[in-house]
Amino acid sequence: MKRTMLDNFLRRSIGILGTAGVISGPGDCEPNLGFGQLNLGFDELDPGVSTGESKPERAKCNPQSVESNSGSDVVLDFFLGDCIPGIKKLVKPGTVDVVVTSPPYNLGIEYGAYDDTVSRDEYLAWTIKWAEAVKDAMSDEGSLFLNIGSKPTDPWVPFEVAEVLRPIFELQNVIHWVKSIAVAKEDVGDYGAIVSDVAIGHYKPINSRRFVNDCHEYIFHFTKSGNVSLDRLAVGVPYQDKSNVKRWKAAKEDLRCRGNTWFIPYETIQSRIKERPHPATFPPRLPEMCIQLHGLDKAKLVLDPFMGLGNTAIACLRQGVAFMGFEIDEVYFDEAYRRAKSEANT
Numbered sequence: 001m002k003r004t005m006l007d008n009f010l011r012r013s014i015g016i017l018g019t020a021g022v023i024s025g026p027g028d029c030e031p032n033l034g035f036g037q038l039n040l041g042f043d044e045l046d047p048g049v050s051t052g053e054s055k056p057e058r059a060k061c062n063p064q065s066v067e068s069n070s071g072s073d074v075v076l077d078f079f080l081g082d083c084i085p086g087i088k089k090l091v092k093p094g095t096v097d098v099v100v101t102s103p104p105y106n107l108g109i110e111y112g113a114y115d116d117t118v119s120r121d122e123y124l125a126w127t128i129k130w131a132e133a134v135k136d137a138m139s140d141e142g143s144l145f146l147n148i149g150s151k152p153t154d155p156w157v158p159f160e161v162a163e164v165l166r167p168i169f170e171l172q173n174v175i176h177w178v179k180s181i182a183v184a185k186e187d188v189g190d191y192g193a194i195v196s197d198v199a200i201g202h203y204k205p206i207n208s209r210r211f212v213n214d215c216h217e218y219i220f221h222f223t224k225s226g227n228v229s230l231d232r233l234a235v236g237v238p239y240q241d242k243s244n245v246k247r248w249k250a251a252k253e254d255l256r257c258r259g260n261t262w263f264i265p266y267e268t269i270q271s272r273i274k275e276r277p278h279p280a281t282f283p284p285r286l287p288e289m290c291i292q293l294h295g296l297d298k299a300k301l302v303l304d305p306f307m308g309l310g311n312t313a314i315a316c317l318r319q320g321v322a323f324m325g326f327e328i329d330e331v332y333f334d335e336a337y338r339r340a341k342s343e344a345n346t
Ligand SMILES: C[S@@+](CC[C@H](N)C(=O)[O-])C[C@H]1O[C@@H](n2cnc3c(N)ncnc32)[C@H](O)[C@@H]1O
Pocket: 081, 082, 083, 084, 101, 102, 103, 104, 105, 111, 112, 113, 114, 278, 280, 281, 282, 283, 305, 306, 307, 308, 309, 310, 311, 312, 326, 327, 328, 329, 332
């Protein structure tokens, strides 16, 4: 399938009060200009919000509920369309604090609308384009957390992507997203909670004599300066040996930096089609940890240019942070909005 380019952006919004009350209507909402008054990084609605015209069932949000809560509200905006023109058109330069995203990996994954089989050269040239748009949108102290994986027969993609981004960003941290890990009791020794061998998390088994199962992906943390201070203890872990809390001057509380190996398992699901209708998602916990590591107090606006099923939006909802996301595929876009709305209503 060809890559779909949309000039107009259908926009859907969810408003929340901090981390709690939902202020958008419980049903589907057409874009509500009232949200624009909050000035969370976008200029104006594209006048041609027309791609949803064939969906007359979408109701209007109740503008009263927006107005009555304005001031303390947080808005999550979902845009249907290509992120490159979308960011340039709708995101005010320098306003985004955190970008958490996972672009297509150019591994031939079968998405609905996006063609993941373009040549590597074309893919890398496109990577530069979206990264430049993202950089313009980011504040000088902003963070881009770029999740990317590979496959055994094509292990270079993450490194090739990192390399083309080298002239654009500083690579401040490299984090490994560990999806599954086996820990042997004998390697751990006498370690309280671990009483036997454990093998935890989910992975896609590979039937091969030469490749091992692929149980991790990268999260590249790019910044403009390489010198952005982080809230390391926001995703810290308690000391195993509590005597360290007193011994180490830096240890003011029972937390240490987690480091760059993050075990984040997928939730167990019964039906992929019904519960995760997308071939390449990350769990909401991943963007949640990225936002926390950047610093929740500094994260006023989060962007995901490649929204998929909206897991970054869900992370933002859970933390009461404003969000803007783009998705080129209408099926994923609708599902992202539906899931976020359902999360907001729980
Ligand atoms: C790896 S997936 C992201 C999944 C997402 N992190 C999640 O957890 O659901 C990449 C997504 O980017 C979308 N995409 C591809 N090109 C795009 C573009 N130019 N603008 C916006 N979205 C695009 C694809 O349709 C796909 O859903």
